[in-house]
Amino acid sequence: MIARIDDRDYRNSLNEVRAQVAAARANIENIDAQIIVQQAQIHANQAQVDQAQAALVFAEQQAKRYQELAATALAGTVQNAQRYTSGLRQQQAAVESAQATLALAQRQIEALKAQRSSAVANLGLRKAQRDQAQLDLSHTIVTADQPGRVVQLSGAVGQFAQPGTNLTMFVPDDIWVWANFKETQFDEMRPRQRVTLEIDAYPERTIRAHVDSVQPGSGTAFSLLPAQNATGNYVKIVQRVPVKLVMDDPPSDVALGPGMSVVPTVRIDPASSLLERLEAWL
Numbered sequence: 590m591i592a593r594i595d596d597r598d599y600r601n602s603l604n605e606v607r608a609q610v611a612a613a614r615a616n617i618e619n620i621d622a623q624i625i626v627q628q629a630q631i632h633a634n635q636a637q638v639d640q641a642q643a644a645l646v647f648a649e650q651q652a653k654r655y656q657e658l659a660a661t662a663l664a665g666t667v668q669n670a671q672r673y674t675s676g677l678r679q680q681q682a683a684v685e686s687a688q689a690t691l692a693l694a695q696r697q698i699e700a701l702k703a704q705r706s707s708a709v710a711n712l713g714l715r716k717a718q719r720d721q722a723q724l725d726l727s728h729t730i731v732t733a734d735q736p737g738r739v740v741q742l743s744g745a746v747g748q749f750a751q752p753g754t755n756l757t758m759f760v761p762d763d764i765w766v767w768a769n770f771k772e773t774q775f776d777e778m779r780p781r782q783r784v785t786l787e788i789d790a791y792p793e794r795t796i797r798a799h800v801d802s803v804q805p806g807s808g809t810a811f812s813l814l815p816a817q818n819a820t821g822n823y824v825k826i827v828q829r830v831p832v833k834l835v836m837d838d839p840p841s842d843v844a845l846g847p848g849m850s851v852v853p854t855v856r857i858d859p860a861s862s863l864l865e866r867l868e869a870w871l
Contacts, residue, residue: 591739591759596729603722610719613712620705627698634691641684648680737761740846760846765836766798768853769808769829777857778803784834789850791843800855801835 737760744756766786770778784798807828809815834853839845 590730590732591757592731592744594729594731596726599722599726599729603719603726606715606719606722610712610715613708613715617705617708617712620701620708624698624701624705627694627701631691631694631698634687634694638684638687638691641680641687645680645684648676651676733759733761735761735763737763764839764845764847765801766834766851766853768832768834768851770832770855772807772828772830775803775830778832778855779857783856785854785856786834786836787852787854788843788845789852794840794843796840797837798834798853799837801833803833804831806830 740758740760742757744750750756778800780800780802782800784800786796786798788794788796804811807830809828
């Protein structure tokens with residue numbers, strides 16, 4: 590860990606969003622409970638419809654029977670026929686009322702399902718806000734992805750810093766050398782060739798290294814203002830191309846860091862270079 594920023598505001602925001610996530614989940618559970626209750630109500634309303642329809646069938650049979658008796662004037666009276674006919678109409682109205690109640694309960698459960706879909710979407714939004722709050726909280730701890738040393742530390746405990754303020758520099762333990770060779774020196778230079786490094790700060794030390802990679806382009810080509818010769822007077826200038834040199838066994842008893850002067854010497858093998866050319870030609 591390099592530095593820690595005061596995280597109280599970010600923790601409060603995270604706790605608030607976590608509470609909102611819990612409330613969204615509780616809302617979904619509440620709607621699920623209402624759906625279960627509404628389904629039970631639908632079953633009860635369906636039973637009432639079945640009961641009303643069974644009573645309607647009996648009322649139809651009774652009304653038909655007394656109408657026939659009243660027509661023959663043998664055993665029935667007109668009053669009984671009218672009474673059972675009225676009962677038949679009442680039972681028909683009861684069936685229609687039960688069916689309407691059932692339809693209303695069914696539509697109510699569809700409304701609850703729509704509310705549940707909205708609650709699930711709200712839960713997803715709250716989870717995204719929680720993840721963002723957790724990410725913001727994690728940014729309050731500045732860490733390094735590899736071992737190294739902190740240099741030029743200008744920050745202090747309790748200091749207020751604006752975004753983008755440079756508080757320190759970090760030098761990793763895994764260091765290498767950028768050697769700016771001339772482009773005329775690359776004819777026989779290849780990766781994995783052995784290199785000898787002489788550091789001005791330690792003239793008595795010789796460090797072994799090897800060629801790791803070569804930048805595909807000169808240093809000036811990737812500069813902020815690359816040279817663009819647009820006139821007819823062309824002057825050929827030998828360019829410098831950065832080459833990455835990795836130490837085979839970095840010394841641990843000396844201090845190496847950015848900006849130090851190094852004189853590299855690459856050991857080339859003309860025979861292997863010629864063999865590579867022949868293989869490429871074949």
